Amino acid sequence: MIEAALIFAFGCYGLGLLLNLWRITRGPDVADRILALDTIVINVIALLILYGIWHGTAVYYEASMLVAMVGFVSTVAYCRFVLRGDIIE
Amino acid sequence: MLGRIFPHPLLSLVLTLVWLGLVNKVTPGNLVLGVALGIIVPLTTAAYWPNRPRLRNPLMAAEYALVVLWDIVVANVQVAMIILFKRNADLRSTWITVPLDLTSAEAITVLAGTITMTPGTVSAMLAADGGAILVHCLHAEDPDAVRDQIKSRYERRLKEIFE
């Protein structure tokens, strides 16, 4: 049962990634692309944790934590670049 | 003296918990290390957080957290419904201004964060003097109701917690 649910979840997030790719390709606004990238990050975090459950290991946990952290930082940096030019002024 | 060692006692506590969460194993050694780090890290970062926020009403904070959690769940379902089943043409997106009574930076941040996390609203920016939040609603039949709910449901509680 868990396996089936996992596969379902994998499928959802995988499809989500494809949709995000569509958005990041099309834009049209810079904000859309950044948004799409951020969503990709979120989906990836989910996928990483799903992968950990799939294999029953916590060894990939740090990766998802780090992805969360750097995903935030880089999204903010992208935005700051558009907003202010210099990201750390 | 104690203030110098524990510039942010609450933060120290949180960090100790974070440490235990990180190592994912509660042992005496980890606890000692966590407490040590809980003291050291705030010390090294105290300069970046010069004015110490105070929680006046921890109980109220817990209540607030529960309220927000519930709202998030509801929000997610609502937004999911809108996304999945509502025709784009029927969407009534709008901007609203939420005037603020809060003055604490922390409180304002929490409020703005709450707005974003809950039903169909995103806090887009603050007024230059921090006295209002510009909120974007995905679908609001009655913008004033949304504003009122924000003020009564969240800002009121936050004012009690922080100020």
Next chain:
Amino acid sequence: MDFWAELVIAFFLVVSGIFGFVGSFGLIKLRETMQRLHAPTKATTLGVGGVLIASMLYFLLIEGSFSFHELLITLFLFLTAPIVAHFIAKTFIQANIRPSDVPPTGREHGWSMYDDPPSDRREE
């Protein structure tokens, strides 16, 4: 016990999958950038939340080890998601929204992107 555990875990997984998908789907379906901003910041948050809860439950109920560091990711996402949305919104506003397109602040000072902060003694 195992069945119920599995059921609960599977439930969270399915729910999270649905919300995760909806978040991304909204990105495609909604027509305006500001509308699209709503989709992932909300739906994905619960999506990941669901996965994390499923993971905690999985390790607790199936592997038998109490794992609570998933909470940290949740904490992190709850802290960051609003900021991210805030910034992306501003990024959009910067290029597409003029001051007249949004309601006034109702205060002496305008919105922070268009107006300087009250005092100018902050610069040297």
Next chain:
Amino acid sequence: MSSGSSLLPIIAILPFLGALIPGIMIRAGRTACASFTAIPTLLALVMLGVLAPAVMRGEVIQAEIEWLPQLGLSASFFLDGLGLLFAGMILGMGLLITLYARFYLSGEDPMGQFYTYLLLFQGAMLGIVISDNILLLLIFWELTSLTSFLLIGYWKHLPEGRQGARMALAVTGAGGLAMIGGMLILGNIAGSYNLTDILQQGDAIRASDWYLPALILILIGAFTKSAQFPFHFWLPHAMAAPTPVSAYLHSATMVKAGVFLLARMWPVLSGTDAWFYIVATTGLVTMVLGALIALFKDDLKALLAFSTVSHLGLLTMLLGLGTKFAAVVAVFHIINHLTFKAALFMSAGIVDHETHTRDIKRLGGLARLMPITAAIAMAAALSMAGIPLFNGFLSKEMMLDAASETVWAGSHLAVPVLATLGALLSVAYSFRFISHVFLGPVRDDYPAKPHDPPFGMWAAPAFLVLFVVLIGILPATFVGPLVAVAGGAVIGGELPYYSLKIWHGVNAALIMSVIAVAGGLVLLALHRPLDRLWQVAPRPEAKVIFDGLIEAAAGLSRRFTEGLHNGAISRYLAIFVAASVALGYVAWTGGGLAPADRAMLPIPPVVAIGWVLLAVATALVVTMHRQRFQALVLIGVIGLMISVGFVYLSAPDLALTQISVETVTIMLLLLALHFLPKDTPRESPLALRARDGVLAVAAGGAVGALAFAFLLRDFSPISDYHLANSYEGGGGTNVVNVILVDFRGFDTYGEIIVLGIAGLAIFALMETLLRGQAARRLRNSDYSQDRSRDRHPLMMVVATRAMLPIALMVGVYIFLRGHNQPGGGFIAGLVVSIAFLMQYMASGFAWAQARQRVGYHDMIGWGVVIAGLTGAGAWLAGKPFLTSAYGYIKLPLIEEFGLGSAFLFDLGVFLTVLGAVMLTLYSLSRIARYAGETVNVEPMDYDPSQRAGAVGKGGE
């Protein structure tokens, strides 16, 4: 061998040692300088005199000093008759020239330099004639080219001097290089580079397949040096040198080096058709051509130069004939030519010196004004013309004798006629020299009032002319033995019959000689009309051709070089890529591939989706790269997919590293992009883009195929050892980390040094930029685009306050667990950097940095030093660098935890990474501030609590 052998190297080295003297002595005055310059020459001459008797008895004196035995090069010297003759000439003339130059050079000329060059040249020349090793000979040979270059260009302010020097160097240098080839082949055939060995193997050498190439290469060397046609043209232009140089190099010594070499190699190389036709013909042509040109030269020195060319041709022809008699005649004529030609040059120099002109058309009648000079010059010129009682006559007769018997390609007439023609022309120009300079009426339009020079100046030519006459009258007495011993050395066997006397009776040679004298006089009488004819006749000007050639070569080289190295790095890179792919392909096709024995892993759909994201994002980066910011966003997707891929493929450490490095890199690119143009213009034409596309696909395909090839094949790596020993030997369960800090800690040590250097170099560049002109440009540049007004939004600042400590905890956590779980110093360093970056984005770099207590330089320094000292700590235990030590410490209450040197090492890594990233950010931020950005004093744009008056202030 004999006691004299130790003298030979001393003789060889003396001129070089002596070359130091002029520089020292010049302060003592010009005469002292000249006198002391003469000392080494004199000493060498005396030593040569000591050795002479033995050589005259037929002994060969040898000496050998080991130098480079692996190559077969040794400082071997030998002195036989030929060597003695030449050495005597070189040293003797050297003395005379030293004397002559003392008076010839003016006070403004740097005399010390002159004598230094002269002695260096003398040493080189001497080396050639006494070398017993052809490699050594080559060394001296090239040295004569170099020193003559210096001597010809002595008057460096004169363009003729510079050009003449360069031309001489180019021609003789080229010849020298050819000769290197020839000599090496020769040594190769003979199995030795020792001359005495080679001389024994004439038959083997002539029979070798490599004989002809060797011969031709060596002849090119000899002909260029001895100004043989068609390389003769450099010699007249070398006359731009001061006359002492001309007299020494271009009549007596250097130009004879080629002739010497022909003589030296005569036993080995001569006697074949190739030798005869190449050498004799070249000599003959040169003789006639040189004489013809000499006749129409108005410049005294040019006339003499071409006469020298002619006489060198004569010598070459004689040696080329291949008969023993002719070879001996050549030796005899070498001596004669030396005496009269040097005297003539010196006389010409005196005329030039006194009248301030060398133009024959402006001279005449000097016999009355400068009788001594005239007497000397006329005696020498008569000898050159081959008039009886002067030594030139004797050798010319013998030459004609030899020529008369020569059959050239079946023709009995060709050589005798041409030889007679040469002699005839020689008479003509010699008499022209006499009559047009010294005879005739005294003119009143000399550029300066001529009179005889002081004794010191005419002593040397007079001395030489004395020999001209003495040999001319009593040849057997004065040079008989020398000719015999030298001639014997040349032919390397029995001397042929010859006799050195004035009268041989009426023979073919005498008739030819009479024809020559008579014809020469007729030609002189007709000189005026002939000259007019010559002047209008089209004739190739060697200098123009040579200069044209060199200029063309230089021009072509320039165009070639600048066309090739046109500064277009994109082209360089394209070539690099193409070459790598092509060479890789060539290597690939040369070997087979083992059968694929590794099963492929399945591809889950999610992985395939990840691949699609990666591929599409890459394609988008390429297609959208001109919108730089968008491209950067897409790079983010690629980096993320790669990290996830690493997770999926069991490389959590790599995933952590990749994602954090990726983020910091994007930050740096964003920071830089702030200053750079935001768009890339479309510049490459379609064809170029197509080329790049083809290259890209080829490279991608090649690398992909290579990876696919090995992924399908199993192998047995050394890393089983690492897995097996990681815990026992390295004290950690994360094998990757144990490899990084222990097994291969040295790599990591190097890696952090790379980071440290990057930090330093970036900092240094920033400082430089802010100091130079760039700084002004930076100040004036306007980077204020259409910006949002909120620099440090409240929400961001507040969120960061909470997140920074948490992120730091994460950093500490990742650092501490690295040895056993994914993580470690490097990733921790980056995580902490990213945490600080967050802080900087929130409140600005300057504000945050003001609250920073540790300097970034210090961090890098400490990091590198800690890592280094940790590694070196092992020395204390007598173990090699980086030998790890660890133990488990038990603290009460706390469970046991491992503490090892690897921990310290990792700490060094951590500090360096943090320091380097921060220093880089600092540098970029400095530039931004320089470009006019302001610094905030408070952490956020506006703290609304101020509005309420609750809290006083934000900043400190």
Next chain:
Amino acid sequence: MSHWIIAPIILPALLAPLIAYVMRYDIVLARAASFAGALALVAIAVGLAVLSADGAVHVYDLGNWPAPFGIVLVLDRLSAVLVLLTAVLALIVLTHAAATGWDTRGRHFHALFQFQIMGICGAFLTGDAFNLFVFFEILLIASYGLMIHGGGKVRLQAGLQYVVMNLAGSTLFLIALGTLYAATGTLNLADLAVKVREIPIEEAALIRVAAMLLMVVFAIKAALFPIQFWLPATYANAPAPVAALFAIMTKVGAYAIIRIHSMIFGPEIAATDGLTGTWLFPAAAVTLAIGAFGVLGARRLMPLLAFSVVASMGTMMLAVAAFTPWATTAALYYLIHSTFAAAALFLLADLVVSRRPEGDRLDPAPATVQNGLFAALFFAGAVAMAGMPPLSGFLGKLMILDALRDPQFMALGWTAVLAGSLLVIVGLARAGSVLFWRSTAVAAHVPAADDAEPRPEARPASPLEVAPTVAAIGMTALLAAFAGPLTDFLDAGSRQVFHAEDYIAAVLGPQEVPEVPQPEPDAAEDPVQEEG
């Protein structure tokens, strides 16, 4: 195991951060420390050379891990002599940089310099393929820093090109290393040598690609055609002492080819089957031609010198590409020679160019101060570079020609070397003539008014400023004078390289090494050469 083997790496590696951080505001102290370090390095290098002279291969197991699992440093004659060369060159260049004040024209010169030395020494000493990559990167990144030292538009542009080119090269290096590991499962050079011998040609595609790509990588550093393009602009625009130091950088590439393609992928190995030599030799000839044409066609002195470096690399690589011990000996001799010759010319060029208002343009201009001295030094340097006697270039050239007597090399090799020499000679003569001779004529025509404003640099060079140039030229004289003993050492060194069994045994311990047919290349066809 002697700990001194690692000293040439650790000494500068510890010194550099100290200079960068402790002495970062005190140039005098930094100079003193840097100079002391360089002196100590020379002493250590001499000691190592003596140590290596016993003929044994000395191995240093880093971290006390046995090869091939850990990283090893290996000291044999080849590495010892190159470390010594580096040390001496460093001392000379450092003196120049300090005497002329170059080290104050930007920050961190001495630290970068020491790191650069560390990288170079490490590359010479390491016995591990990936560690070689790491040291390449160290020496490269330090060289990037040094290259842009002092700044300026053209220098930065040239520096950017240099960095880009080498980064592309580093990428290829990684791909080559990946292929190497994928094919053999090891990184240790000795272990590689063993493994490569076991690979039959039928399964050799991967290892062949690795060998070839590695050659391309090293060829970038050695500035071989068709990837020599980066060198002229880089050397011509680098700060003079840095250009002089770079004289050894190209040699690192050459060293790597000698070490790896002679010892591991030698001509007798079945898998690679003389593959590299086939391509290396013509490439070297073309390189030589490009360098020679560049010298002849140069409009400016610095590019001219840079192209002369290209030409010298071509000359040397011809010998390397022959892949015989004697040719390698010749190449090594020439390597040492050309390093000092190039350094001398670059240092001298700095003295001259900084005093010429026209910079390094080869246009007539009034003579600078000390024209005679500079002319003499240039003459000597040019003689060395062009390979004229009595300096070492001539002997080096002779040895290379001698080593290329094999008919398969002779026609192309000799033509290239001899014709190339001619072009270089003519080019250098033209340049020297304009710079030092023609200038004496120009000075006469310059009205005195122009002299009224002397350039600040137009002061005479102090003895200390001239000394490094003289020392470098002096080294070429010494090389010539002591050619015999030096060649003995080098010859033993190259035999050591070609006799990989000793190296393998020293690194991996005694073991069965697959036999490789090893004809004695010299004995049969080399009657001239006597065994030293």
Next chain:
Amino acid sequence: MELIVASSVGVLTAGGVYLVLRLRAFPVILGLALLSYAANIFLFASGRLRINAPPVLQKYGEAVYTDPLPQALTLTAIVIAFGMTALLVMVALGAFIEAGDDRIDMTEADDAGKAVRKDGAA
């Protein structure tokens, strides 16, 4: 999976090569970044692929591990590439500030020698 990895390397290499051949510094930097990704994956893959076998030693039981060595090498390579990229970015920025554009090719006009030496001597 092998095909995925190999083709990813190929795609990244192709994209990197194309960008590296552009005429402006910025795309060249991006190209080098892509190439560096490609090289890193390539190096990593040289240890062959294995799923769910990270080289972190398990306390219990027989476990299979993937080859840790290429991972360590790749990690080192990533770090080095990072240092290189950072410096490259800075040099490109410096060149841009000095030259006024970020063209990467040097034209004849840039090569005006005199200016360099003077700068250098300044």
